[in-house]
Amino acid sequence: MNENTYVFNQQPVEQTQEELPSYSNYYNHKPRKSAWPFIIILLLIAGVVVGVLWQSGYFEKEDKEALKVVQQEKLCNAAINYGEKYYQDEKTNPGKVIYFTISKLVGEELIKLPVYNYSINEEYPINTYLRIEVLPNGSFSCSGVFDTTKDTEKPVITLKGSKVMTISLGGKVTDPGYTAIDDKDGDISDKVVRSGNINNKKSGTYHLSYRVRDISGNVSDEVIRTYIIK
DSSP, rough: OHHHHOOOOOOOOOOOOOOOOOOHHHHHHOOOOOOOHHHHHHHHHHHHHHHHHHHGGGHHHHHHHHHHHHHHHHHHHHHHHHHHOGGGGGSSSOEEEEEEEHEEEEEEHOOOSSSEEETTEOOOOOTOOOEEEEOSOEEEEEEEEGGGOOOOOHHHEESSSSEEEETTTTOOOOOEEEEEETTTTEEEEEOEEEOOOOOOOOEEEEEEEOOOOOOOBBOOOOOEEEEOOO
């Protein structure tokens, strides 16, 4: 062998061609599912939740409290102006409680409808009561809208003088008087209803009964005074 001749250990090189997908493999391949339907469902649920919270006033709590304060001030200013106009004579009677309806204020053009109750997202009925009270200095104090449904206490009547009175036949029959006090309405003695008759010309036992009703419809226990004519 010629010394200039070189021999290499040659190995055949295998050339591989990248396998192409077959027709069946291509069409049997399942594409990856999109996440958009799931995202859309979540967005819809979130929208419903936000809508419910909005309707319930969840996002307006602070605003509603501010509106309630403004509404209360407006009603009380109107109520005090109404009291100054129509109840001047009561200003000498400390503790006197006066009620009147929203319709009265509307009629005097002191407020305009609607008057909104922000606590329950509804309008106040025009027969809703407002409450003012005479202070010791002769001015009016306003406690605003009065909710009669929360007043369950009965007024109390107290008789002045004796519960049993003895009068001579033909003598003068007198009633020493009474007081009626309610925890919300104050002194309502002028609202007491007295019933019964006494014949001072005929011997016998007679009775006078007393009852009173407060602004909320609570009725006092009946109180009785007995007259003995002899």
